[in-house]
Amino acid sequence: MIDHRQAFLDEARELLVELESALLELDQSRNDPEIVARAFRALHTIKGSGAMFGFEDISGFAHHLESAFDQLRKGQLTVTADLINLSLGAADQIKKMLDAATGQGAADTSRSEAILTELRFLRGAPDAERPPSPAPTETAPALGRGPVRDWRIRFRPAPGALLNGTNPLRLLGELRELGELRVHVDTAAIPSLSEMDPERCYLAWDLVLATGAEPAAIRDVFIFVENDCELSIQPADPAAPVRPAPRAAASEVRRPAAGASTSSIRVSADKLDQLVNLVGELVTVQARLGAVAARREDPEVRAVSEEIDRLTSSLRENSMSIRMLPLRATFERFRRLVHDLGAELHKHVELTVEGADTELDKTVIDQLNDPLVHLIRNSMDHGIETPEARLAAGKPATATVHLAAQHSGANVLIRVSDDGRGLDVEAVRARAIEQGLIQAGAQLSEAEIVSLILAPGFSTAREVTDVSGRGVGMDVVRRNVEALRGSLEVASKPGAGVTVTLRLPLTLAIIDGLLVRVGEDYFVLPLANSLECVELTGQDIDAAHGNHLANVRGQLVPYIRLREYFRMEGERPEREQVMVVETDQGRYGFAVDQVLGDHQTVIKNLGRLYRNVHVVSGATILGDGTVALILDPQRVVSEAMQIQGKGAAQRHEAGLPAKDARNQITAERQPI
Numbered sequence: 001m002i003d004h005r006q007a008f009l010d011e012a013r014e015l016l017v018e019l020e021s022a023l024l025e026l027d028q029s030r031n032d033p034e035i036v037a038r039a040f041r042a043l044h045t046i047k048g049s050g051a052m053f054g055f056e057d058i059s060g061f062a063h064h065l066e067s068a069f070d071q072l073r074k075g076q077l078t079v080t081a082d083l084i085n086l087s088l089g090a091a092d093q094i095k096k097m098l099d100a101a102t103g104q105g106a107a108d109t110s111r112s113e114a115i116l117t118e119l120r121f122l123r124g125a126p127d128a129e130r131p132p133s134p135a136p137t138e139t140a141p142a143l144g145r146g147p148v149r150d151w152r153i154r155f156r157p158a159p160g161a162l163l164n165g166t167n168p169l170r171l172l173g174e175l176r177e178l179g180e181l182r183v184h185v186d187t188a189a190i191p192s193l194s195e196m197d198p199e200r201c202y203l204a205w206d207l208v209l210a211t212g213a214e215p216a217a218i219r220d221v222f223i224f225v226e227n228d229c230e231l232s233i234q235p236a237d238p239a240a241p242v243r244p245a246p247r248a249a250a251s252e253v254r255r256p257a258a259g260a261s262t263s264s265i266r267v268s269a270d271k272l273d274q275l276v277n278l279v280g281e282l283v284t285v286q287a288r289l290g291a292v293a294a295r296r297e298d299p300e301v302r303a304v305s306e307e308i309d310r311l312t313s314s315l316r317e318n319s320m321s322i323r324m325l326p327l328r329a330t331f332e333r334f335r336r337l338v339h340d341l342g343a344e345l346h347k348h349v350e351l352t353v354e355g356a357d358t359e360l361d362k363t364v365i366d367q368l369n370d371p372l373v374h375l376i377r378n379s380m381d382h383g384i385e386t387p388e389a390r391l392a393a394g395k396p397a398t399a400t401v402h403l404a405a406q407h408s409g410a411n412v413l414i415r416v417s418d419d420g421r422g423l424d425v426e427a428v429r430a431r432a433i434e435q436g437l438i439q440a441g442a443q444l445s446e447a448e449i450v451s452l453i454l455a456p457g458f459s460t461a462r463e464v465t466d467v468s469g470r471g472v473g474m475d476v477v478r479r480n481v482e483a484l485r486g487s488l489e490v491a492s493k494p495g496a497g498v499t500v501t502l503r504l505p506l507t508l509a510i511i512d513g514l515l516v517r518v519g520e521d522y523f524v525l526p527l528a529n530s531l532e533c534v535e536l537t538g539q540d541i542d543a544a545h546g547n548h549l550a551n552v553r554g555q556l557v558p559y560i561r562l563r564e565y566f567r568m569e570g571e572r573p574e575r576e577q578v579m580v581v582e583t584d585q586g587r588y589g590f591a592v593d594q595v596l597g598d599h600q601t602v603i604k605n606l607g608r609l610y611r612n613v614h615v616v617s618g619a620t621i622l623g624d625g626t627v628a629l630i631l632d633p634q635r636v637v638s639e640a641m642q643i644q645g646k647g648a649a650q651r652h653e654a655g656l657p658a659k660d661a662r663n664q665i666t667a668e669r670q671p672i
Contacts, residue, residue, distance in 0.1 A: 008053045012098055014329065015042045016091050021332040023087050024339050028350075030079040039087070040069040046094065048224045051170060057107075058097050064116050065090050068123055083122050088336070090115050148179065148212045152236035156186075156204035158228040163199055166225050172205070174221045179211030208236055269362060272323055279312075279319045280510055280602035284621050286312045287599075291624055320507055323363070327414075328356035330365055331403050334376055338401055341380045348387050348398040349380055355405035360412050361507040364484055368414075368504075371477040375416040375500050376401060378474065383420030383498050393495065395419070411486075411528070412506060417499035423492035425449050432458065450490050454478045485617045487634060503634070505617075513601035513620070515628065516579065516592040518562050519570045522628035524601050524620055525590065529581045529633050533595050536576040550578045550589050559589030560640050581633045588637045603630060615639055 022039040029035060043066040050059035065087060071077035093115060096107040153175075157168055175181050186204035190196070209218065215233060222231055286309055293305035331353045338351040360368075379401050387397040404415045425446055432438045432452045452458060453474050477500075481488045486504040505511070513524035534552055536559075549556045559578050563570070578589040603618040610616065617632040 005053045005055075008049045008055065009098055009102060011049065012046050012058070012094070015046050016095060017329055017332055018042045019091050020088065020336045023084050023091070024335040026079060027081070027084050027339075033073065036069060036072045036079070040066060040073055043069060044220065044223070052164070052166060052224055055097075055101060057112075058094060058101070061090070061094065061097065061112055061116070064119055068119060071123060077123060080122070086115060086118055086122065088339075090119070148210055150236040151209045151211065151215070151218060152232075152234050153207040153209060153218070154204070154230065154232040155207065155222070156230040157201045157225065159200045159202075161201045161225065161228065164228070168201070168203070168205070171221055171225070172207075175207065175209055175218070178213045178217060178221075179209055181210075182208045204230070267322075269366075272362070275319050276323065276510070279316050282312055283316060283510065283602050287622060288624070291622075316510060320361075320510060323361050323507070324359040325362050325365055326357045326359050327365065327405050328353075330368060330372075331356050331405075333369075334372065334403065337373065337376060338380070341377065345380060346386065347380065347384055349384060350398055350400050352400055352402045353404075354402065358405040358407060358412060360405075360504065364504055364507070367480060367484060371480045371502065372403075372414075372416065374474070374477050379416065379418040379420065379498065383418045383422070385421055407506075408503070412504050414502040414504065415499055416502075417497055419497040422494045422497055423450055423453070423490075424494075425492075428452055450492055453490060454488065482614065485632065511601050511603060511630075513599045513630065514579065515596040515599040515622075516562075516577075516590070517594045517596060518566075518592050519568055521568065522596075522622060522626060523562065523592070524599060524628050524630045525579055525581065525633060526630075527598065529583070531580045531582055531587065534578050534580065534589075536578050536591055538574060548591075550580075550591075552580060552587075552589075557587050557589050559591050560636060561591040563591075563593075565636070565640065583634050583637045585637055585641065588633070590631075590633070590636075601630060 019039055019042040022035050022042065026032065026035045026039065043062050047059050047062040047066050050056070050062060068077060068083070068087075072079060077083075093107065093112055096105070097112075099105055100107040155168070155171075157166060158164075161168070172181065172183065184206040186206060187202070189204065190202045196202075211218070218233055219226070219231075222229070286305075289305050290309060293302045296302075335351050338349050341347075342349040384399040384401075385393065385395075390399065391397055400419050402415070402417045404413075404417075406413050429438075429444070429449050429452075432449070432455070433440050435458065437452060437455050437458065438444065454477075455475065458474065478488050481502055481504070484504055486502055489501045489503070490498065491501070492498045512527040514527050514530050516523050516525060532552070534550060536550055540551060543551070548559050548561065550559050551557075557578075557580055561572070561576075562568075563572055573593050576591045576593060577595045578591050579595060580587055580589045599620075599622075601620045604620060606613065606616060606619055615632055615635045616629050617635075618630045620628050620630060622628055
């Protein structure tokens with residue numbers, strides 16, 4: 001039961017996100033019955049699951065909200081701004097009740113009562129207390145707009161229903177709310193007292209319900225037990241006496257097939273992390289086995305190695321796919337943020353979403369919330385104008401904040417953009433000079449000036465507000481994104497808004513890489529960024545007149561010689577190989593001694609000593625125990641361009657002693 005209660009808490013929080021999203025969409029489209037139905041289903045599930053697992057306070061509170069949205073579905077109530085705002089407040093209260101159930105604070109019961117009192121007023125019921133439920137012999141009014149019909153219902157719970165928290169009497173109570181209910185209890189399955197198990201359910205019910213509700217509304221009452229019981233709902237002859245209904249035909253009985261499994265299960269993130277770690281170690285061991293098989297001329301050992309390699313690859317792909325989740329839930333959470341900030345700042349802002357089905361590793365998603373919150377707050381506080389200013393500038397009074405996501409090779413691009421005033425480049429430059437970030441006479445491009453907003457402590461706001469202006473927002477975003485081995489770019493158009501692009505890796509655990517060698521050291525380039533490999537001879541070098549340019553089918557591609565970049569000792573070979581990769585700056589090459597081939601790369605952190613080395617995103621262990629550094633091509637190219645611009649005098653300080661890093665990782669590596 002503890003596991004079931006935890007599952008309810010997790011599901012309820014997801015349902016609240018869906019509820020908030022539906023409410024905010026309903027505020028824009030108040031006559032859309034599908035949106036009303038979405039909110040109703042979320043509340044219905046919270047109510048039913050809460051009652052099933054002992055959260056009576058949450059179930060009772062959600063029941064009143066569900067009733068209001070049931071009236072909306074039937075056209076008995078009108079969607080108003082007051083109802084939407086009250087429902088959003090009720091969703092917040094349910095969150096607090098969920099937190100209280102897990103020992104995180106306490107929910108204010110007086111707040112719950114205040115919400116329900118106002119809700120009853122909006123529903124047209126001025127009385128402060130809910131009328132008592134009718135007794136079993138009483139007749140309740142039939143609900144619904146259709147003609148009243150009699151429905152014969154056969155309901156036999158599963159023997160273990162009580163153990164799962166099912167209360168059959170509560171279900172009968174919900175049926176009475178739909179209309180007049182006549183009940184016959186089938187006691188034929190009750191054994192003798194000596195054989196009775198008090199935790200098993202031996203009863204069945206034959207019911208006749210007179211209601212104007214649709215059959216789907218009747219079936220909704222049994223939504224949480226339908227797959228674990230015998231259930232038949234059939235039209236009845238109104239003139240027929242109430243008597244036990246015959247057992248439903250096989251096609252009418254809904255019960256789980258023997259040995260059938262559920263379509264999905266909930267697994268804790270810790271278990272998934274442990275699985276991926278084990279798969280990562282297995283990949284490393286398989287690489288060692290492959291190296292042993294290659295050295296031995298034993299066909300049987302090689303065949304076993306190849307088969308294990310195939311199985312390991314499949315296991316790796318499946319384990320990684322389990323951790324991949326769509327960004328939709330993350331994006332939808334921000335509708336409420338935009339709604340509340342708009343009211344606080346007196347601005348009309350609409351959130352639009354694109355690419356919400358793009359999948360990303362759960363570990364990355366979990367760390368995205370804070371950066372995105374900062375970006376949205378900055379857009380709404382600094383970037384978006386007041387409705388009056390927008391109208392004066394020829395813009396619509398309602399502004400737009402746009403969230404978009406798309407795959408780009410082994411990365412996901414997440415863009416946060418607005419249609420506000422854009423960045424004032426001169427104001428940014430003046431503020432940077434004032435804060436001592438640049439010299440007054442510094443010659444900077446517009447892109448370099450824009451990038452100054454990412455500097456620690458930078459802010460153009462003169463006053464601290466509850467929304468932004470404390471000088472920590474964009475710096476926090478940059479540091480959090482870099483901690484995820486990602487990068488951040490800012491683009492601005494005066495009068496047209498700002499776009500911030502986050503480039504994030506699909507996963508932080510395992511990647512497909514290309515293994516290369518430079519001297520005695522090994523490096524891994526992400527395969528998703530690699531385009532092709534070309535040979536670089538002495539004649540090619542002479543033809544370039546000392547410039548690092550490779551001729552790739554008639555096109556000159558600049559390249560970086562890793563031996564020089566990392567200040568590695570030794571002479572380069574006569575023939576080098578250049579791996580051409582795709583970066584934001586275009587196509588660049590990396591000159592290496594040898595390209596060894598594809599490599600499934602288990603990413604290991606470098607440790608705190610190398611936390612400021614941005615060009616290396618991690619390390620991996622090869623089959624023979626050697627450590628290979630995983631390069632970030634984007635960062636290497638960006639830093640190489642900066643070094644070239646600053647001159648050769650600073651090249652020495654910016655380099656990374658690869659062998660020292662390799663030795664440090666080897667010393668810290670735990671035995672497999």
